[in-house]
Amino acid sequence: MMRPGQKAATKIIGTAHAKLNLFLHVVGCRADGFHELESLFAFTQGGDLLSAELSSDISLEVDGPFASALNASGSNTDNLVLKAAHALRRHTGYEPGAKISLTKKLPIASGIGGGSADAAATLLVLNQLWGLDLPLGNLEQIALSLGADVPACLHSAPLKVGGIGEKLEETTLPRGYGVLLVNPGLSVSTPAVFQQFREMKGEFSQPLHEWAPKGGADFIKWLAGQTVNDLADPARSLCADIVEVLDALRACEGVLLVRMSGSGATCFALFETSAEAAKAQEKITEAYPNWWSLADQLISA
DSSP, rough: OOOOOOOOSSSEEEEEEEEEEEEEEEEEEEETTTEEEEEEEEEEEEEEEEEEEEEEEEEEEEEEEGGGGOOOTOOOTTTTTHHHHHHHHHHHTOEEEEEEEOOSSSSSSSOOOOHHHHHHHHHHHHHHHHHOOHHHHHHHHHHTHHHHTTHHHHOSSSSEEEEETEEEEOOOSSOOOEEEEEEOSSSOOOHHHHHHHHHHHHSOOOOSSSOOOHHHHHHHHHHHOOBBBBHHHHHHHOOHHHHHHHHHHHHTTOOEEEETTTTTSOEEEESSHHHHHHHHHHHHHOOOOTTTEEEEBBBBO
16 A cells, blocks of 8 residues: 555556566476476567556556457456456555556467466556555465566566476576467467376476576577476377468578477577577568567576
8 A cells, every 4th residue: 555645656668578488497396286287488688568657546548459269347356467456455455546557568378478478567557557566475475376487577577486386596697588488370279288287297398407407508408408398298199280370480590499488389499699690580571471579688687
């Protein structure tokens, strides 16, 4: 709640950065059915755009290329932006509301944390708009109630992630790699991918004993040689287009690493520079005009 004499901002703007799993290992399953994961998260500089201004109630308007995939109605209990806003208000007892605007640039259910990033951005923006000044640790507790990836998306910086997403350790990348994200225009159900994982895989991955070296070339070599995405094969068996996306990315000039993110269907390629990523995007767009793509740069720290 606002302190006496404190004046809240009138409008705050934030970015919901796209999340990538540079690797994703499934290392166990808990008694409640949730899987224990080990992953290295990275975030792009761009993403969805979110703004909020003070209002008497909480509302949401959505525009952008993927707006039609979301129901912005306040009665839609599945909307993570609205869930995050109401959760923060319940936690703090703050009475005024917010008029929230979301420009949805990232595809839905695509393995890059779009909904989770939107929820995290909502918590950060409203924390500032309402003058709450809640520390990050408090926001993480609220975030975890909204989804496993939401706490990590609050940081929007490289993270070692464990548990179901609640174990976070800040880290750095050797550089801000150029990155090209590509989605074939398809959504993949995360529960369906995990179900397929259970049917296809007999053993869980072993936890890593050593994490990434700091040198750039060694880092890429380590990623390619010591890590995988355990959900890639299950996702490919459900969505054959992922194979075509991966092959198209591998054919790009200057590519360092190609991998699927999360449970798919978005895949990514790393490059030394964002200029190389943009050049690769031109090639992909010319060959596959119906695919969604984003050329960007990773946040390194």
